[in-house]
Amino acid sequence: MRLFNVWLFILWMNVDESLQQGAIRCGHPGDAQFADFRLEQGDDFVFGSKVVYTCHKGYQMMSRRNFRTCMADGWDAVVPVCEASQCPPIPVGNNVQVFGDTDEATFGNVVRFSCKSSREILEGPEEVYCDETGQWSGQPPTCTAVKCKVPMIPNGFVSENKQKYYEDEVLPFECNDKYKPSEDRPSRCMKTGQRVDWSPTPGCEPIKCKLKLPPLEGTSYTPEYTNLFLPGDSVTVRCGDRYGITDRQVETADVLCKKDGEWEIQPVCREVICLKQAPHVRQWYDMWRRAVIHDMVDYYCESGYQKPHGVTRATCTRGGWRPDPLCEEIPNTGTCLLRTDPDAVIQNSKAEYGYNEQIHYVCSAGRGQFSLTCSEDGWFGFRNGSEPTDCGSPPPLPDGDVRYTMRSQYKHCEQVEYMCQTYYTMEGEPYRTCVDGEWTGHMRCLKPCIVNEDIFRQHNITLQTNDKPFFIHDEILAFKCARGSPSGRVAMSQRCSSGEVFLPSCS
Incomplete structure (x- = not known):
């Protein structure tokens, strides 16, 4: 027994000497997936050293031991195992x-x-x-x-007792005295993405009248330094030479800001124009060109009427066409004798015709009809001579055309028919007749009125029915205010007149 103890002591001394000399080493302890290790005990991978394994973020240790120790016969245990952390199932509703x-x-x-x-x-x-x-x-x-809560509205209040509003419902609210809603549109409960709120945001602002700055062409304001005015304040509007206010007449107007924050009249100057229509005017030169102030335009009077003495053209002014009237009745100064035509039958035959009276002919074989007018110099529209003369091609019709193929020559009493472009309206009979070398008969194609939303917005108006892009001549356009109430002297219903229409205004 004493001999055995001596042997163990000698063995331990040898091991201790070996450890001191670095003889027993364990080598690398082994990498663990999704983990790192650190040497916690000892200076190297030698006998007695201890390494501790730590799982990466999001991973958890599945082994019972998270360390290994270097023994005389190598590392004890096995390399620890780390697995990803798993979350429990999520319960959600069916919707x-x-x-x-x-x-x-x-x-x-x-x-x-x-x-x-x-x-x-x-x-x-x-x-x-x-x-x-x-x-x-x-x-x-x-x-x-989707639902919205009742909001707090500075200087205003919700006008019904309700705590929640669902999607698309409108919030009824009113503003305190001297305040008005910040937006013209009603506030609705609306969903935008994952956000629910009122759109537009309900709010109240002090009642003020606003001017658009910079002003439109032809418009200037006094005072110039502000565009916001309180009820009772006024602004002086001055118009340029070609512009006017209050139905496009006056050059200067003082416009009052009303209690509701709207102007008494729209403080905007608009270009003065003259519509090409006047009593007893038969035809205008360049009918479709717009006439503005100071423009001078040639025109022709109806049969039996003449221009005032010395007048050659009509002048567009703030007060309309000048002179007024443009056409005066011609006094009765003579008579005309019956004039027969070998190619036509007279419908109202008699021996003598008074001044400005007409004689009506119907061409033989139903080829057309024409009339002559008794004037100071005899029959107007019929040249003297025993044999009627043929005619060349009929004159063109602006915005229209001859219905059938046009020829270069037509016989006396022969007739051609005209037609207007689509949406244009024929004024007068659609026929012209060759009478003794000249084409008689008068017609014109009247323009439709085209809907112009930009001009409507300037007048703060819209159509009561907005499903039509145009209105034919003589058709009624019924307007309504986009906001506010009618102002000025132009009625809210106007008649289309050859592409032009007087526009009312709202303020």
């Missing part, structure tokens, strides 16, 4: 749409949510993720009906 794996999610997995119905909105997070501890970053959301 919640889920994007991602809610049953077997591991660290880093993201789950997103939305509502299946567009009439509902999420209450809670739009997404959650599985964290390093195996827990979800938030509670799952729910889907509820």
